[in-house]
Amino acid sequence: MVRSKFFVSLISSLGIIALSVAWMPVPDAAAADPNTFNRLMKPPSKRNPPPTQDGIHDPGSIGTQGLQTPREAFKPLPPAQSGNYVDWVKAFDAKKIQPRFDSKDPKAKPVIMDLTIVRQVKGSMPDVIFPHKQHTEWLDCSNCHPVPFVPQKGANQMSMASIMLGESCGVCHGKVAFPVADCRRCHTETKGKATKTSAKAAAKPAKSKKK
């Protein structure tokens, strides 16, 4: 009795191991060499997987089969180095995408506020240029003010640690907006430059850099 149970268990285990192995991504021929380049970097072929292979959609559901694949949708959009691997701001500026401002009115235009804030950072990184323009193209004032940002100069203390924990910028950045590992997309202004000029004047070089 114990013996037969043992064999049933053994056979089922082997079957499941075989299935698991078949399910695992097939390693490249180069993976056999332990000293290859970019051992931990996700290769472009593994980015933007279709819903049927992304590990959260149920491939057995009929709906999953009907969903658009991100690779197809992102083909005409400008690429980026992280996140969805799409530069959403560039895509918006170049009118490659025209997301609606109002759910019902496709012609409604967003109210854009073109105010650039220079945040002088304490560490050795370049200062942060915060552009209201790119943010108001997507968001409403009430999404950021008064929570998580008090609309008052000097009233918002933040650190990269709190951002990593999902406070302030980290509410969106790192989740749906470009991740915090893209340091230089925020930390753009060379130190010292911003301290000599006013926030308004400093906005100009930052803008020219964007374009």
Next chain:
Amino acid sequence: MQATIHITKLRLLPVAMLLLVGSAAVRAEFGDIVLNNVSEQQGMRPVIFQHWFHRIRFQCRVCHNELKFEMRVGATQVTMDQISQGRFCGACHNGEIAWTVENCDLCHTGKPGLTTKIQGGHETKGPGIW
């Protein structure tokens, strides 16, 4: 006695293997979120909301201001009753702007057992993955 120990160990092995492979296999798109506050309790698959698909068509403010979705995963309690009354997803998924809620399978596509949180390669923690 020895055999019994072996059996117990072997029984646990498939479970361990599945857990290991299951966790390694998740490589969802950045910004994909799983909503399972009530779905599985009601006998449906969890909902997968894909931010990338929606942001191509709508600005953030449409859902996070006009439709009153909180900017924290799972903080907004959404029920099918509210959706059919034209609130939350139902504001667009009404057969006029987007397909109707009769297409259950198109939203309820998640693997059973997933919990409400961001699944798509997030780097920041906290409120968004509560």
